Amino acid sequence: MAIILHPRELLNVAGALTMARLPLAVAYPFIAHDETLALAVYLIAILTDALDGTVARWTGTASETGAFMDGWLDKIFHVNAAWALALVGTIPGWWLLLWFSREIILATTVPWYIHHYVQGETPPVHAGWVGKVTTTLLGAAFLTTLLGLATIALWLSVGCGVLGVVSGLSYWRRIRWGQWVEAGKRPR
DSSP, X not given: OOOOOOGGGGSSHHXXXXXXXXXXXXXXXXXXXXXXXXXXXXXHXXXXXHHHHHHHHHHTOOOHHHXXXXXXXXXXXXXXXXXXXXXXXXXXXXXHHHHTHHHHXXXXXXXXXXXXHHTTOOOOOOOOHHHXXXXXXXXXXXXXXXXXXXXXXXXXXXXXXXXXXXXXXXXXXXXXXXXXXXXXOOOO
């Protein structure tokens, strides 16, 4: 089953909440040096993320396009905000490896997705529980960092890195399993 994106499906309140993270991501490098403003913008981004799916379901405007954009805009916002925090010295740069270990592993699946997308066969990959916990740890690491709780942020970052690797490998395995199933083979 291919994911077909229809931008018009974002022309509603839920879509506006999702798309609001893009200008917040663009603005973040310009405000990251101001701890209070950085925290406020992060909380606004998290609020839009928490509300968009609920609003979509409540208003009957939930869509594959909205779900797809929600995931990508979360990643765009978090990567841009983390990069900005590293640049202003709020976090050490190596934390980016912990915070985005899952995404680094998933980057290796891009050729597979491109191949299948061109053929119109790109299956959606839904988040597993480990991925959801990883995302929660990332948010907690961000918040504790912005609140100045460095020791707690460090341990949350380590947890995010470890579970990110487990989650990334789990997604990768599911993608590979899908290939074996398509080819009529069993994984070893």
